[in-house]
Amino acid sequence: MHVGSWITALLPLGAAAGTFKRQSNTSEYQLQKGPLDTDWTEQVGTSPWPEYPRPQLARSEWKNLNGVWQYQNATGSELETPPFGKDLSKSVLVPFCLESALSGIMGTRTIYSWYRTHFDVDSEWIDSEKRVLLNFGAVDWQTSVFVNGKFAGNHTGGYFHFAFDVTDLVNTNGTNELVVWTYDPTNEAGKMIPLGKQRLNPDHINYTPCSGIWQTVWLESTGREYITQLDIDAKANGELNITVHSASGGQGNSSTGSSSTGSFEITIHSQGTEGVALQETGSTNAPTLFKVDSPKVWSPDSPNLYNVTVKLGSDTVYSYTGFRTVSKGVVNGLPRPLLNGEFEFLFGPLDQGYWPDGLHSPPSYEAMVSDLKAVKEVGFNMVRKHIKVEPGLFYQACDQLGLMVVQDMPAMPTYSSPPAEPCAPGPVVEPQQQQEFERELALMIEQLKSYPSIITWVIYNEGWGQNREDRATDERLTALVHSLDPTRLIDTVSGWYDHGAGDFHDNHHYAFPQCGTPFWGGLSGPYDPSRIGFQGEFGGIGQNVSIEHLWNVKQAIDQINQTYELADSEDAWNWRIHATFMDLLRQVEAFSCSGAVYTQTTDVEGEVNGLLTYDRRINRMDKEQWRSDIGDLYQAARERGTVPDGDGDTASPKEKRHFPKRVAPVSDEFGMRSM
Known part of the structure; x- marks a missing residue:
């Protein structure tokens, strides 16, 4: 089960x-x-x-x-x-x-x-x-x-x-x-x-x-004494670090009680099995380290999960975890994201999570999961949850399906209502507003950090709410996120105003990608070869549909032509995206591209560049073509090498594998490390 x-x-x-x-x-x-x-x-x-x-x-x-x-x-x-x-x-x-x-x-x-x-x-x-x-x-x-x-x-x-x-x-x-x-x-x-x-x-x-x-x-x-939060970090080598946060009731009615100390019992077993993998005790409100022998690791191909039961006095809670390790390493001379000690090419859509009938609220669990199944069906292994936090059942579905999550912090606005004068600069972030952003950033990490599918935190998207000339704030927030959760990678700035902080150099470029390349455009600047090359957004190719599938608001319809590109049919749309994916493929083969985010899962209001229409009634993808193209991207990444140079953070000892190169080495004159 x-x-x-x-x-x-x-x-x-x-x-x-x-x-x-x-x-x-x-x-x-x-x-x-x-x-x-x-x-x-x-x-x-x-x-x-x-x-x-x-x-x-x-x-x-x-x-x-x-x-x-x-x-x-x-x-x-x-x-x-x-x-x-x-x-x-x-x-x-x-x-x-x-x-x-x-x-x-x-x-x-x-x-x-x-x-x-x-x-x-x-x-x-x-x-x-x-x-x-x-x-x-x-x-x-x-x-x-x-x-x-x-x-x-x-x-x-x-x-x-x-x-x-x-x-x-x-x-x-x-x-x-x-x-x-x-x-x-x-x-x-x-x-x-x-x-x-x-x-x-x-x-x-x-x-x-x-x-x-x-x-x-x-x-x-x-x-009376009860569990308020479980922090679970289960690594691929079987190490299980858990903090059982608890409170004691009867200390007033304005909160969930006061912190308390006590002894808890924990039982872990693999899903679908009767055998117990771990049964131990520990003290609440402090990290406790356990070890599970030879766990089945979690990955997109094998999303193995373990059931967790924790008892504290008369209080019993049910949870789960997945054993996996997220890290950064050097593979064939290039910085890469590693899952369970091997390079994992991150590829998925920008997932905004809007619904025409419920807006932020999906109409039902079945509806919410249908988006994820459509993504997984064509071979994507990841979604970028774009400047929104979803209900816990969303992340559980990603854990179960084997979809990695790049999780954005919800951004602050770029303009106010009513809008300022044309060409006026964006709103200035006041100190108290920055303080609230940072408080909520910490809330997000505390709430979500035990979901196995989440592999990366994104602090800022495209400079929205970012103090754009303030390098120190970017570095400070990166350190803050790392202190709250040292088990994941950090994408400090996805697109635009990059100050060198975090594990990724993340470029946004429409429609064709510029992923870890020696050429660039826009505000992201030249690729930093010391960090992971990532295409945080690309594509955005639209295809208009009939009115029964559109957000029937005149302003939204009038703005459809603001789409980066528009194709006049599904066939043309699929052909154009195939060409875009092939360009990304060549960059994976030749440069330092470690992952990419295609824009986007669904249409939203006046945007018509989704894999699915906003009402989810039309799936635009030629599924056979998409599966083939996405498979080619993973194959190209594998051929660049999967095992880190030297001593990598691996799940278990492996023989280092070497793959044939599909292209000639990149010249050092581009400022790139030779392959």
Whole structure:
């Protein structure tokens, strides 16, 4: 049984416990008619996303609060007078962005908002040795939470999980009232927050914003002393470094408790097997090192995963891991990314994760995973998750499918709304805004660092929110990320303003690539041969489609001609991309190209350069051609050599292999190391 089935078997799907019985003065929920839908839109119903949402810290006693809640637009001053005991005017479907059709609101400038619902708590959850946690997968951007008229806590950051211990606020002899206030300025004038591609006034490469609750809300029962986070690093040689973070309840209701110390028990076994690979004990809130003999390593070709169970007193959580080692090494004289001690050519699409019906929120788990399966089907081994953080189930799916993830930090905006004068410089990042960006950068790494599929962190995309002349900040943030997670590579700047920090020299170039080459264009500058040559974005070739597959907004349609290139048919589109891939192939053969990101998985609003249309109803790829071309890229990389020079960081001893060269050595006059 694979890890997803294992957790599902333990954790039944949660009922939509938050579903409100409509009151006379609250309008009924109604799916809105958006500019475009998908085949999943009508299937969502009113009990969306029933799956347990946090696969690396799962509990068996839980209750899903997704469903129809009450909603009302608000103002900034209303936080002082929450609407306790009052019906709100509209119904909203949680967890979908307020601007989306699936939310039932499809609002604009939903900057301040109120949510309200009721929930019951099982009587057996209220016990002197138990605690009740209220969890939010993600809410954009600031959140204040009240339970039964009392303040439970607040949170800032639009992409991150948070939880409150509400044990002392709930009761079991009646219904509990949950009221949530949200504030999301997006790119209002004077505001600078991590938001990715959200804009109040969308344009060709920036999209409709996502405000409010956009990931699952749920309750769960824990022990009085309970596990708050698992940090797991499992290396290819069997070394397992784990930190079990814990808290003790009863220390107030504004957080998840205070840190505590205790002894935990851990059991690990390979998926689909009954035998135990590890059974040990350790102390909480400190790194503990274990060893698993001869583990089955995780890779794109063999995504082996191990189930993990951790017990702390009466609290039990279920998780998983994959044994793999990510590093950098020199192979045949060239710096390369290594997976399990061998050069792995990184190739995949720019994955933006937008949906026409739910915006940031996929309509369902099935829909979300369909994108990943389409990518894997043609041979890609990676996705670049572009300036967005996804729900935990996304990364679990990548772990299970064998898709490496290059994970971007959500960028800060390049302009405000209303826009500045034409040709005015971009907004200046103030010190407090930079501090918030760095705080949320740390949150992202802490939340995601145990997923095996993530191999690289990206700090900045194309100078967005970057202090472009400030080399010291780039170096400092690179050191910060390395201190939080020394187990992965760091791409400090993907495209443009490169100051020499990080493991990659990452160039963006449309439409043809310039990957680790002795020629360049744009703002990335000449290739730095001391770092990994990477094509962070290329391609972007579009193909227009009929109106039923387009985001039917006039501004978006009018901007389709801003696409880098447009082909007039699917055949022409495939031919053009084949030529682009062949150019990349020659660069892999001749220069220092170690990976590339094709733009992009799907169309988004006015962009029509996706492998799939925005509604996911058309797959443009000639799958046989794409599989052949992608296979040729991997073969060219293998022929350049896979095993590091000298003593590499390998999973196990290997005989060094040499492959025939397909091209003549590159001359030293280009400033490149001879092959």
